[in-house]
Amino acid sequence: MTTVIDGKQVAASVIEAVKSATQALETDAGVRPGLAVVIVGNDPASHAYVSSKSKMAKECGFQSVQHTLPEETTQEDLAALVAKLNADAAIHGILVQLPLPKHLNSEPIIQSILPEKDVDGLHVVNAGKLATGDLEGGLVSCTPAGAMVFVRQTHGEDLSGLNAVVIGRSNLFGKPMAALLLAANATVTTAHSRTRDLPAVCRNADILVAAVGRAEMVKADWVKPGATVIDVGINRVSAPEKGEGKSKLVGDVAFSEVEKVAGVITPVPGGVGPMTIAMLMANTVIAAYRKAG
């Protein structure tokens, strides 16, 4: 029998833990976690993600601040806002929603966030800590941290002897995901658009993680029977069966056929997605605890 992971349920238990930790921090140290989310421009999907993040921050008992900047914001304006948030003692976490509009250069902005406030785990200091196996000292990128909760739930803390394949090599997901799997002793392959015979590479995976942004690319015959399949893709495709002009969200995995082969699989929506937000809340409360000493 294939297990379909209920990401909403797992995320809800992370959120409960964050709420308790937030209350304890307020009672013991008089500190309320503060999260600032910055969004530039008009991308509707980004606005939807950001409002869920701000809403969940409030629900956790945080001070939640959202900065919505116009499309024509300059590099200097955005840098000035990050500098202000860096200096604000009530803000423990800063998230600049990506992608930024094309005229802005995201890299210097991300690297200007103080590493201890970088709840996205994208600063080179945090990426470097993860790459060198320091899992306690830094902040880990939220989506891979969330995916790793599912992997641990299924396989335990020690992945010795297991082959893991991550499809995708982005700084936001693929690289940190591979580093987390490696730190847990898996044998890790990072596959990407230049990989030769990707289906054969995937068939070797006990743990297959797909983050390519191509709707339903991973087919049943790419998957080793019984494998754990984590789908990180969120792709909007047309859904004429729901009516004219309608669309739906699908992952990078062809769920209905892969479900028949996999041992464990995450759905889209309702798999990794809710975990990203939950881990962002967890990172913010961790950052606040560290600041409180």
Ligand code: GUN
């Ligand atoms: N855009 C899509 N996912 C993310 C994320 O996890 N963090 C940020 N900053 N932007 C994103």
